[in-house]
Amino acid sequence: MRQQQEWQSRMEQTQSEFLAQERLASMERERRREQRDLDARRQIQTFTDRLLVSENARLEAQRRADDLEERRSQTSDRKSRDLEPFSEIERLRNELQNSEKQRLESEFADRWQQREAEAEAERVRWAGEMKNDWISQMATLQQRVQEVEAEREREQESSQNMQRFQAGQLRYLRTTLSQVQGARVVAHPDSATGNPVSDIVTLDAATLHPISISEIEERRQWG
Structure with a gap:
């Protein structure tokens, strides 16, 4: 216009x-x-x-x-x-x-x-x-x-x-978000030291739930 x-x-x-x-x-x-x-x-x-x-x-x-x-x-x-x-x-x-x-x-x-x-x-x-x-x-x-x-x-x-x-940027962002939502970090204690160890566990479609952009930003800030 x-x-x-x-x-x-x-x-x-x-x-x-x-x-x-x-x-x-x-x-x-x-x-x-x-x-x-x-x-x-x-x-x-x-x-x-x-x-x-x-x-x-x-x-x-x-x-x-x-x-x-x-x-x-x-x-x-x-x-x-x-x-x-x-x-x-x-x-x-x-x-x-x-x-x-x-x-x-x-x-x-x-x-x-x-x-x-x-x-x-x-x-x-x-x-x-x-x-x-x-x-x-x-x-x-x-x-x-x-x-x-x-x-x-x-x-x-x-x-x-x-x-x-x-x-194109929006499609790329959506693809990235879908990839992030497909993986969750699971922590468990190490049997030898007792310290928590993080493993990346791939979840199936039944356990997936959407992750907002704000959650992604918070996880970036906290490392």
Whole structure:
């Protein structure tokens, strides 16, 4: 019963250690994911800032074009002569705006696709790492369980060996007691000296009676 409780306690401790390691690994993965999200937001913010700078430049170009248009309207006396140059300016301005817009849209699309590809690759890598970590942790847990099981089997085998040893000792003691009970010491006076002489007399089954362990110990003490 005590071995079962110790084994159960070890299993609970092993599971607690495994769960603690899993929580730490999960927290680390969450921290990495938050860091990746923060980096992505920073990149998007940087790209947005560039878009704002480009938009401000476009607005400045628009403002200058408007200024030119206003000055042209104010000089109506030179309208016929300045009509062609201003038309060329307007055309160039439109081409410049369209070209800049297309460039920004293309750059934004390329950056977005690149970011999506990087995010997908990161998700695949993260999933692979998590799977490998899980497999490694499960293998470690399985190894620990096997070690605990092996130790439990060794303890059971040791306990069984001890029980067999004690059983053998008990059989040996019973055999010794039966042999002691089969012989009794009989004393009689010597015919020549008159001193008592001890003879070992083997008794038959009818005269045998059990001798307790305490009697054997007393006879050992008294020689």
